[in-house]
Amino acid sequence: xxxxxxxxxxxxxxxxxxxxxxxxxxxxxxxxxxxxxxxxxxxxxxxxxxxxxxxxxxxxxxxxxxxxxxxxxxxxxxxxxxxxxxxxxxxxxxxxxxxxxxxxxxxxxxxxxxxxxxxxxxxxxxxxxxxxxxxxxxxxxxxxxxxxxxxxxxxxxxxxxxxxxxxxxxxxxxxxxxxxxxxxxxxxxxxxxxxxxxxxxxxxxxxxxxxxxxxxxxxx
Ligand SMILES: [Zn+2]
Numbered sequence: 001x002x003x004x005x006x007x008x009x010x011x012x013x014x015x016x017x018x019x020x021x022x023x024x025x026x027x028x029x030x031x032x033x034x035x036x037x038x039x040x041x042x043x044x045x046x047x048x049x050x051x052x053x054x055x056x057x058x059x060x061x062x063x064x065x066x067x068x069x070x071x072x073x074x075x076x077x078x079x080x081x082x083x084x085x086x087x088x089x090x091x092x093x094x095x096x097x098x099x100x101x102x103x104x105x106x107x108x109x110x111x112x113x114x115x116x117x118x119x120x121x122x123x124x125x126x127x128x129x130x131x132x133x134x135x136x137x138x139x140x141x142x143x144x145x146x147x148x149x150x151x152x153x154x155x156x157x158x159x160x161x162x163x164x165x166x167x168x169x170x171x172x173x174x175x176x177x178x179x180x181x182x183x184x185x186x187x188x189x190x191x192x193x194x195x196x197x198x199x200x201x202x203x204x205x206x207x208x209x210x211x212x213x214x215x216x217x218x219x220x
Pocket of ligand 1: 106107108173175
């Protein structure tokens with residue numbers, strides 16, 4: 001089992017995200033309020049917030065939300081503005097299997113999975129390493145998967161003015177899995193298609209065929 005505190009302390013990816021974009025404005029979540037709310041929650045659940053194992057839990061929870069909700073304090077436009085290049089390239093660009101970790105806004109439980117992002121450039125391309133960062137930024141907010149999918153597509157559409165953008169997200173929702181209500185619905189597939197990805201069958205098919213390679217396939 002991994003040591004959760006070590007995991008929290010490392011937060012390397014987040015640091016990288018912030019340093020890369022020089023965006024950290026110092027205003028994260030209100031840790032003090034989260035700590036006191038966590039103490040209230042523990043007591044309301046019938047626990048003793050003062051027992052040894054729980055003593056530092058409010059502090060850990062506050063630090064955790066600061067990390068998991070970092071997407072609120074990062075500006076996606078500034079994240080990518082030094083990484084957009086004028087290039088004559090008209091083939092589809094695809095970044096597949098981008099791992100993401102988000103929190104469902106209905107239950108504050110994680111949904112995790114993979115995002116697949118593609119676009120057809122029109123004179124501008126974005127540095128490839130930035131696409132996973134854009135996904136990460138929108139994931140680190142309270143989300144519903146459909147909106148997150150749409151936000152990533154709309155953002156790239158606005159930033160790059162490409163011929164089209166396609167985003168497909170596969171998510172596993174712990175709120176369904178852990179509560180055992182709708183296990184069959186725990187895995188969710190969402191897509192957002194702009195421009196030629198929605199209007200041109202060949203473009204859409206090229207994208208989906210690429211995603212389907214080596215797996216069961218996508219029916220959109
Ligand atoms: Zn949920």
